[in-house]
Amino acid sequence: MLVFEIVMVAMGAVRANILRSVLTTLGIVIGIAAVITMVALGEGAQERVQAEINRMGTTVLTIRPGQQFSMGVSRGDAEMSIEDAIALRVESEGLLTVSPEQSSRLQVAYKRWNSNTQIMGVWPEYFDIYNHQLQAGRFFNQGEVQGRRRVAVLGYNLPETLGDTPPEVLIGETIQLRGIPFEVIGVLAEKGDAAFIRPDDQIFVPQSTAQYRVMGGRDRLGSIYAATETTEQLDMAFAEIDRILRREHRLKAGEDADFNIRNSADLLATFNETNQTFTMLLAGIAGVSLLVGGIGIMNIMLVSVTERTREIGIRKALGATRRAIMTQFLVEALFLCVIGGILGVAAGYGAAEMMTRIAQWDTSVAPGAVGAAIGFSAAVGLFFGMWPARRAALLDPIDALRYE
Amino acid sequence: MGGEGTVSDEAIIRTQGLTKHYVLGAETVRAVRGVDLVIERGEFVAIMGPSGSGKSTFMNMIGCLDTPTEGQYWLNGQLVSDLSDDQLARVRNRQIGFVFQTFNLLPRATALHNVELPLIYAGIGSRERRRRAMEKLELVGLGDRMGHKPPELSGGQRQRVAVARALVNEPALLLADEPTGNLDSETSGEIMNQFEQLNEQGQTIVIVTHEHDIAQHARRQVHLHDGHIARDFLNEVAESTA
Structure with a gap:
């Protein structure tokens, strides 16, 4: 059987039950839209922070007073004075501004x-x-x-x-x-x-x-x-600052420093980690909704197979092989899911745009996420369409023809 | 292929000890009990028998919809009793044209598409499919109804679409299961006349029926009873088949 015919038959079946097809697809649409929106939000936040940190300067080290410990007991915040700044300027010999x-x-x-x-x-x-x-x-x-x-x-x-x-x-x-x-x-x-x-x-x-x-x-x-x-000088600068301030604060070798040196890249890394966890969590929730959508597809495909038992019987009597029947129903499920995926991407993109316009949240729809979403919805279609399609393919033509 | 599975004679159907047992709950139903039957090319045979005689089961095996428990079946020289499901599907597609009591057309497809269906599974390109399907629809006198869907056609017209569909693959065997069971007597006569014409052009036809006047249109009658052939005889040559 020609692939084109199979696709036409599958599309015909989708069209014949258009309302049911739309409602079934909605599960996938919502799932994919949720994934796209969540990833766009995470991606947008990350880009924003990246931009902010770039603006803040990637070669800037921030030195803040830390806590001072004595035998493991905090003696309160340490102090940093103008003498420390002067020492850093003079002793770093031009390395540091x-x-x-x-x-x-x-x-x-x-x-x-x-x-x-x-x-x-x-x-x-x-x-x-x-x-x-x-x-x-x-x-x-x-x-x-x-x-x-x-x-x-x-x-x-x-x-x-x-x-x-x-x-x-x-x-x-x-x-x-x-x-x-x-x-x-x-x-x-x-x-x-x-x-x-x-x-x-x-x-x-x-x-x-x-x-x-x-x-x-x-x-x-x-x-x-x-x-x-x-940025290559940052490591050296880090060591220099540590050395100079330790001497200024008269700290013994091995004693904990009473100051913190922070680099904007560290900040970025910390933020990215948090952001990634958050994105994963949201994507996970979106994934669950996709799973539910997939079960919806499976359910409707089973109904479709039962409803069309007689049609399957006719096709088998006329020479359709198992593979031809199976392909027909798989393509139908795949078609529903991929259409759902494409609509979902569009809806997710729209939702992300709205969030940017109305709530002023930064969003960014990555092309990779779009491809992955459509690919994933196709996988959902194949996975959840497989069982109903197999049931259709294995129907006995005699029983199927007798089915009322 | 060839070899032992091939018998080179003019028989379209040759069965040897064809047997079918069903397990129904605790009971074994012996529906067909060792049938030996030969139907030559160009014959027009009616298989008759009351319900429970095993004629439906026999027809399913003849139509390659079912496989026998025991015995052999050669269709058009090919041993088909041991084939797998998918191989049987291909045999049905190329060798057999079915006509059913309930027509079994796809209700949402046009007459033309219904007739094209076997050609789709045979892998024939769309232009050739269309040409052949139109030719067969013209043959059964439905050249002006090709775009109609089954619900828009009368019972007789639907059955003629089914006949066109059965013929479209140029099958070795036209197998009809109670083809007039859902038709009034006038339309029944039309369909049977169509069968007779086809047979005169050399088409081998087997119809399964329980109506004697329908069986009269065939040239030979095979009566089944309790899974055996009870009677097998040629019809008197009727005045219409001159």
């Missing part, structure tokens, strides 16, 4: 506008480390850090927050940080969100000014940022 960070949320006032904003006390190198660009004015320099000058560089969103004032107009204006007047010398270009920080909403001032004039002389740093030229 270093900036300390001392930050606090403070009230910012400009004319009649007020805002609660993250104030970052940093060195000029900070702008270099995170590759910040200016849209107006200038960065502050090392001399202004030395002189504890009251100058401020505003993040991209600040002009809007401060009364929608154009950035050019803000340059040279005075703003108050906790009542202390600062001169605005620069406004940054848009950066976008980088993982866990929102640089567009921050105000940058010299670290020394922050320490002595705004934060009351406290010299505890939130973090120290250190960047290398290339």
Whole structure:
């Protein structure tokens, strides 16, 4: 029997029971749509984080104070001071670009506008480390850090927050940080969100000014940022920082470090792991719904075989072999499932698009997932169509012809 | 092939000790008990017998729908009593044309497609299929009903579609099981006349029936009783078959 004829017969059977076929296929459509949407969500989240981390800089190491242990008992958070930052800058001999960070949320006032904003006390190198660009004015320099000058560089969103004032107009204006007047010398270009920080909403001032004039002389740093030229230098930088800070903190060899060095790649890896677990879980749930859809297909195929027992008898009497009958019913199941798969991919794609548009969730439909989904639905069709098709093929023609 | 399985004579059907036993619950039903029968090429035979005589079982074996418990059956020179299911399917497809009491047409397919069906399983290309199916439908006088589906046709027309379907593969044997059982007497006569014409053109025909006037259209009658051949005789030459 010619393959084309088999396909025509199978399609004819699907068409003849169009409502039943549509309802049966719905199980597969929903299953595949769920898989596609879930994978698109996971994929989208991953791409977003990847982009954020790339924006944050892949050569940046973040050093934070860790817990200090003594004989296994925590003595509270260790401290990191400006001395540590200076030591890193001086002793790394050009390997590291270093900036300390001392930050606090403070009230910012400009004319009649007020805002609660993250104030970052940093060195000029900070702008270099995170590759910040200016849209107006200038960065502050090392001399202004030395002189504890009251100058401020505003993040991209600040002009809007401060009364929608154009950035050019803000340059040279005075703003108050906790009542202390600062001169605005620069406004940054848009950066976008980088993982866990929102640089567009921050105000940058010299670290020394922050320490002595705004934060009351406290010299505890939130973090120290250190960047290398290339990602290949990261391992070496890691060792250098460890060596320098251990000496600064007078730690004995073998003693646990009282600081953490984090690399943005580590962050990415951690996130990916979590994200993957989540995606697998969702895909698993979607898989269960596909299984249920497959059982629906099997059920309807069994009904179809029973209903068409007489037809099978006629075909067998006229010379249809077992294989011809089996192929006919398998193609029918396969046809239902693949159509369901294609519709499911379309529906999943649509759902992912809607989530992006309405909920602003990042989604990304991978071509591999589309291929896998259609392939999988075909496999479901073959697997769940096999038993009914075999039953049809093994029918005795005499009994089948007598069937009413 | 050839060899011992092949008998080179003019017999279309040759059975030797053909036997069929069924196990029905605890009982063994001996439906056919050693039938020896030869039907030559070009014969028109009616197989008769009351219900329970084993004629249906015998017909199923003759039609290669069933295999005997014992004995041999040669169809058109080929030993078919030992073939597998799929081999039997191919024999049915190429050697036998069936006409059933209940027509057994596919209700959703057109007359033309119904007639094409055996050719599909024979692997014949669509253009040739169409040509042959149309030819046979013309032959049975349904050239203008090819696009109709069985529910749109009368009983007689349906049976003629079935006859066209039975003939489309140019079978060695036309096997009809109570072909007029669901038809009124006038239509029955038409169908039987069709059979007679076909037989005159050399078609070997075996019909299974329990109606004597139908059997009268054949040239030979074989009566089965309790699984044996009770009587086997030639009909008086009727005035219509001149």
